[in-house]
Amino acid sequence: MREENESSAEKPEIELEISSDIAENEDIPLRKLSIYDLQDEICNENEVDLLNLVFEFQNEGKLPCDCRECLLDITAVALNYLPPRYSVSIHKDLYLTPELQAARKVEVEAALLHACEKVKVRPHH
Ligand SMILES: [Zn+2]
Numbered sequence: 001m002r003e004e005n006e007s008s009a010e011k012p013e014i015e016l017e018i019s020s021d022i023a024e025n026e027d028i029p030l031r032k033l034s035i036y037d038l039q040d041e042i043c044n045e046n047e048v049d050l051l052n053l054v055f056e057f058q059n060e061g062k063l064p065c066d067c068r069e070c071l072l073d074i075t076a077v078a079l080n081y082l083p084p085r086y087s088v089s090i091h092k093d094l095y096l097t098p099e100l101q102a103a104r105k106v107e108v109e110a111a112l113l114h115a116c117e118k119v120k121v122r123p124h125h
Pocket of ligand 1: 067
């Protein structure tokens with residue numbers, strides 16, 4: 001019990017030393033921005049729309065089965081059926097007219113219905 005107390009008391013000290021070293025060392029050049037820093041800013045809008053629709057279908061009892069495997073299979077099949085539609089978050093929906101928006105909704109719904117039918121006929125469980 002005494003050992004536990006000693007080791008937990010030491011940990012914060014070590015962390016503080018490391019962070020103050022980094023903060024005071026001005027010789028370390030700033031790290032160059034990489035795509036991993038930005039990956040949250042690029043998104044497949046069809047994926048977002050599809051996940052929302054899968055959620056809606058599940059809540060309305062429209063999925064052939066909503067076990068873990070079928071949820072994943074349905075989503076994967078539907079995503080593979082749809083073209084990717086990547087955008088950068090700050091430009092999202094910037095040029096989306098109501099007509100285009102409606103067309104996309106139809107496309108995503110068609111992909112989900114296709115996936116539901118496929119998984120219904122051949123579920124993985
Ligand atoms: Zn299932």
